[in-house]
Amino acid sequence: xxxxxxxxxxxxxxxxxxxxxxxxxxxxxxxxxxxxxxxxxxxxxxxxxxxxxxxxxxxxxxxxxxxxxxxxxxxxxxxxxxxxxxxxxxxxxxxxxxxxxxxxxxxxxxxxxxxxxxxxxxxxxxxxxxxxxxxxxxxxxxxxxxxxxxxxxxxxxxxxxxxxxxxxxxxxxxxxxxxxxxxxxxxxxxxxxxxxxxxxxxxxxxxxxxxxxxxxxxxxxxxxxxxxxxxxxxxxxxxxxxxxxxxxxxxxxxxxxxxxxxxxxxxxxxxxxxxxxxxxxxxxxxxxxxxxxxxxxxxxxxxxxxxxxxxxxxxxxxxxxxxxxxxxxxxxxxxxxxxxxxxxxxxxxxxxxxxxxxxxxxxxxxxxxxxxxxxxxxxxxxxxxxxxxxxxxxxxxxxxxxxxxxxxxxxxxxxxxxxxxxxxxxxxxxxxxxxxxxxxxxxxxxxxxxxxx
Amino acid sequence: xxxxxxxxxxxxxxxxxxxxxxxxxxxxxxxxxxxxxxxxxxxxxxxxxxxxxxxxxxxxxxxxxxxxxxxxxxxxxxxxxxxxxxxxxxxxxxxxxxxxxxxxxxxxxxxxxxxxxxxxxxxxxxxxxxxxxxxxxxxxxxxxxxxxxxxxxxxxxxxxxxxxxxxxxxxxxxxxxxxxxxxxxxxxxxxxxxxxxxxxxxxxxxxxxxxxxxxxxxxxxxxxxxxxxxxxxxxxxxxxxxxxxxxxxxxxxxxxxxxxxxxxxxxxxxxxxxxxxxxxxxxxxxxxxxxxxxxxxxxxxxxxxxxxxxxxxxxxxxxxxxxxxxxxxxxxxxxxxxxxxxxxxxxxxxxxxxxxxxxxxxxxxxxxxxxxxxxxxxxxxxxxxxxxxxxxxxxxxxxxxxxxxxxxxxxxxxxxxxxxxxxxxxxxxxxxxxxxxx
Numbered sequence: 107x108x109x110x111x112x113x114x115x116x117x118x119x120x121x122x123x124x125x126x127x128x129x130x131x132x133x134x135x136x137x138x139x140x141x142x143x144x145x146x147x148x149x150x151x152x153x154x155x156x157x158x159x160x161x162x163x164x165x166x167x168x169x170x171x172x173x174x175x176x177x178x179x180x181x182x183x184x185x186x187x188x189x190x191x192x193x194x195x196x197x198x199x200x201x202x203x204x205x206x207x208x209x210x211x212x213x214x215x216x217x218x219x220x221x222x223x224x225x226x227x228x229x230x231x232x233x234x235x236x237x238x239x240x241x242x243x244x245x246x247x248x249x250x251x252x253x254x255x256x257x258x259x260x261x262x263x264x265x266x267x268x269x270x271x272x273x274x275x276x277x278x279x280x281x282x283x284x285x286x287x288x289x290x291x292x293x294x295x296x297x298x299x300x301x302x303x304x305x306x307x308x309x310x311x312x313x314x315x316x317x318x319x320x321x322x323x324x325x326x327x328x329x330x331x332x333x334x335x336x337x338x339x340x341x342x343x344x345x346x347x348x349x350x351x352x353x354x355x356x357x358x359x360x361x362x363x364x365x366x367x368x369x370x371x372x373x374x375x376x377x378x379x380x381x382x383x384x385x386x387x388x389x390x391x392x393x394x395x396x397x398x399x400x401x402x403x404x405x406x407x408x409x410x411x412x413x414x415x416x417x418x419x420x421x422x423x424x425x426x427x428x429x430x431x432x433x434x435x436x437x438x439x440x441x442x443x444x445x446x447x448x449x450x451x452x453x454x455x456x457x458x459x460x461x462x463x464x465x466x467x468x469x470x471x472x473x474x475x476x477x478x479x480x481x482x483x484x485x486x487x488x489x490x491x492x493x494x495x496x497x498x499x500x501x502x503x504x505x506x507x508x509x510x511x512x513x514x515x516x517x518x519x520x521x522x523x524x525x526x527x528x529x530x531x532x533x534x535x536x537x538x539x540x541x542x543x544x545x546x547x548x549x550x551x552x553x554x555x556x557x558x559x
Numbered sequence: 560x561x562x563x564x565x566x567x568x569x570x571x572x573x574x575x576x577x578x579x580x581x582x583x584x585x586x587x588x589x590x591x592x593x594x595x596x597x598x599x600x601x602x603x604x605x606x607x608x609x610x611x612x613x614x615x616x617x618x619x620x621x622x623x624x625x626x627x628x629x630x631x632x633x634x635x636x637x638x639x640x641x642x643x644x645x646x647x648x649x650x651x652x653x654x655x656x657x658x659x660x661x662x663x664x665x666x667x668x669x670x671x672x673x674x675x676x677x678x679x680x681x682x683x684x685x686x687x688x689x690x691x692x693x694x695x696x697x698x699x700x701x702x703x704x705x706x707x708x709x710x711x712x713x714x715x716x717x718x719x720x721x722x723x724x725x726x727x728x729x730x731x732x733x734x735x736x737x738x739x740x741x742x743x744x745x746x747x748x749x750x751x752x753x754x755x756x757x758x759x760x761x762x763x764x765x766x767x768x769x770x771x772x773x774x775x776x777x778x779x780x781x782x783x784x785x786x787x788x789x790x791x792x793x794x795x796x797x798x799x800x801x802x803x804x805x806x807x808x809x810x811x812x813x814x815x816x817x818x819x820x821x822x823x824x825x826x827x828x829x830x831x832x833x834x835x836x837x838x839x840x841x842x843x844x845x846x847x848x849x850x851x852x853x854x855x856x857x858x859x860x861x862x863x864x865x866x867x868x869x870x871x872x873x874x875x876x877x878x879x880x881x882x883x884x885x886x887x888x889x890x891x892x893x894x895x896x897x898x899x900x901x902x903x904x905x906x907x908x909x910x911x912x913x914x915x916x917x918x919x920x921x922x923x924x925x926x927x928x929x930x931x932x933x934x935x936x937x938x939x940x941x942x943x944x945x946x947x948x949x950x951x952x953x954x955x956x957x958x959x960x961x962x963x964x965x966x967x968x969x970x971x972x973x974x975x976x977x978x979x980x981x982x983x984x985x986x987x988x989x990x991x992x993x994x995x996x997x
Contacts, residue, residue, distance in 0.1 A: 171623075178860040178907035181853040182747045202914060203853030312631050379814075403918075407850035414840030417630040418638030418872040421858025421865020424625045428858020428865060435854040474627040481637055484840075 172217035199438030245305035264341020302475035320349035454541030494521035502553025506534035621652030678742035699776020709979035737908035759790035786933035795936035802928035848910035849919025856907025875972030938963035938989035944971025
């Protein structure tokens with residue numbers, strides 16, 4: 107077998123999913139702001155308090171299914187290296203997928219000791235709201251700081267995350283003086299659930315891509331009465347935050363992203379060709395190139411499936427083990443982190459953190475509705491996830507070493523002409539706010555300090 | 560070994576031959592190809608007897624299915640539509656009867672033999688005609704030996720439907736490693752070459768000194784690999800998913816470039832079909848299993864609805880209605896196959912053949928399939944509903960010794976399943992000259 111050939115299929119899918127031409131996205135985003143405002147104006151724009159509550163029988167049924175799991179046999183590879191974290195250039199990942207030993211530990215814990223009620227209580231204790239935007243109920247957590255002049259911030263989660271990945275930073279953001287900050291570091295925090303995620307409604311029509319979500323977020327902040335605010339995100343949250351920046355409503359003062367899109371056009375082209383890194387790259391650029399190339403080649407199976415055939419994944423709605431495995435197989439480094447937490451070596455994420463999020467997906471029945479965001483993206487995307495998109499408003503960017511790729515400073519400066527802050531952290535993977543809340547808080551504070559008045 | 564296979568093995572062990580064989584078989588689990596002199600080479604009769612508890616458990620799970628909301632489009636572009644899969648799964652849990660399929664399989668002579676450390680299940684039907692040509696036929700994913708059963712009559716007993724005794728075949732239908740009742744490899748390396756070597760060994764064990772091989776889907780690259788290997792006795796191969804796409808076309812498809820100049824009408828049709836399939840994402844299932852078979856394996860091994868949707872997501876099924884409008888594509892036809900995967904717990908193990916092949920690649924490309932190394936005679940039938948219609952020009956370039964090429968007017972990806980009579984007639988015609996020559 108000729109193993110030097112790359113997969114024709116993967117190349118095709120990669121192009122579809124990630125796009126190659128960074129043209130026209132800004133124009134499209136700005137032009138389409140109007141229809142959503144119109145739609146919102148014609149619907150109920152009230153803000154309703156939302157009470158978190160799950161029926162006990164759902165939890166009983168979940169536990170029954172966990173215990174009844176029908177297991178496949180073990181993978182055929184040892185994959186010892188897949189548990190390495192903070193490695194350079196990239197962790198290899200589980201080469202046949204999520205390992206049986208990790209899954210069995212996870213499922214055993216989930217079915218016995220794990221207690222959802224603690225997470226439910228945390229969610230319940232927060233001010234939760236729902237408001238209808240563009241025909242869809244949007245759930246959000248809204249915590250105001252006690253400090254005068256707090257800067258409003260809308261923070262967006264990603265897949266396979268949820269509002270749960272952002273809970274640890276609410277108090278540091280709204281109550282900075284209790285977390286080593288000054289009053290001037292205070293934020294009023296808005297944390298929405300994306301359409302099809304968590305307690306938000308599930309779209310019953312197509313069209314809810316990241317640009318439409320960005321427009322909805324702008325409506326949401328306006329509805330909350332904020333006339334000057336900032337936005338933050340990682341994963342899909344980064345894409346949505348970047349879309350908000352491209353629309354650039356006057357109220358949006360700046361953004362911060364922990365998965366910045368910085369890849370310059372000539373590098374996008376080189377990556378699409380599947381070739382080696384161009385010779386003139388600096389060490390950070392070369393590493394970033396290798397990280398992205400690795401992810402395109404080895405790490406996109408899940409994204410590809412959700413982008414092309416989300417509905418075919420009936421199994422992840424019906425099987426807790428299927429859902430858990432699907433959620434664990436996101437990127438090599440966060441897999442390593444999660445697998446280690448079930449090996450008794452937690453770093454940043456605990457077993458409860460991971461299962462809170464998975465249980466939240468299960469109880470809200472959002473395995474497939476959340477996956478459709480990838481499908482939507484494929485329908486309209488002009489640029490890839492990591493490509494520079496032509497943002498002109500002020501931006502702060504954090505490059506975590508074990509993110510899918512570590513954005514080099516050089517590319518970041520080029521991508522964002524008004525760069526407020528570039529932070530390079532010592533450790534951290536994809537779920538920055540969840541894994542390294544302190545570093546994350548420092549990074550966001552450092553970014554917005556410059557504009558906080 | 561999962562409990563069900565254990566049970567099945569125990570059934571097999573009831574036969575006098577098998578008891579010692581099993582003991583020996585366990586010693587050779589990780590044996591390299593044919594190097595281990597203690598590998599048990601016996602051929603053990605095999606009967607399927609699925610415990611009722613497994614069927615009850617399946618029904619229970621189906622009844623408890625947790626469904627997603629419906630897709631947000633009016634077509635198949637987001638995957639299997641809820642309104643299509645749900646009635647099928649509900650019928651599966653309510654009225655479908657596995658025992659009919661089990662009886663059908665048990666009415667045929669079934670065997671087990673250990674090759675290269677893995678138990679290989681196969682159906683072996685000898686023709687009553689003395690000079691029948693031995694034929695080993697290989698299924699694919701998400702198929703199984705079940706997709707080939709309708710050809711057993713026409714191929715082994717041609718005179719029953721007006722054929723001549725000279726058209727008779729002795730038929731060997733193995734289950735691929737990790738599929739059906741065959742064992743599941745516990746180590747990597749079971750790629751198409753290794754399967755080809757195992758099949759050659761199987762035919763040798765059965766005492767066949769002159770035989771032919773056939774395959775569609777994964778059966779095609781397995782048959783190509785047999786052709787390259789050219790084991791003693793193999794006279795030629797027939798494939799219905801031939802690897803004829805030339806390298807320069809493969810390169811254009813990989814980059815999504817413009818239509819190459821100078822294509823004939825049929826080449827253009829083939830190019831457009833391949834290009835459209837890539838654009839429509841028709842091979843996402845292959846990419847998933849080619850990169851992460853274990854990850855998807857948890858869901859489809861635990862959820863009957865998940866398994867059914869995953870299997871029926873194969874583009875070969877896209878035109879199937881699984882209603883009673885077409886008896887060849889009835890609900891029972893697909894459910895027999897899906898139930899076989901469920902009961903043998905092979906949702907994950909079967910997906911690994913994509914991983915072994917590498918990254919979800921399609922096996923239709925001539926260069927990676929090294930078709931130029933297939934020196935033995937090759938026959939091709941092009942069925943119109945296949946993912947692409949191989950043009951004869953490409954086929955002649957790809958396979959240096961093409962002895963038969965025929966386009967037929969009916970049938971799709973699962974040709975033997977959908978058009979068993981036509982498929983059988985094709986094999987008779989394709990291999991006729993090889994009989995005469997030998």
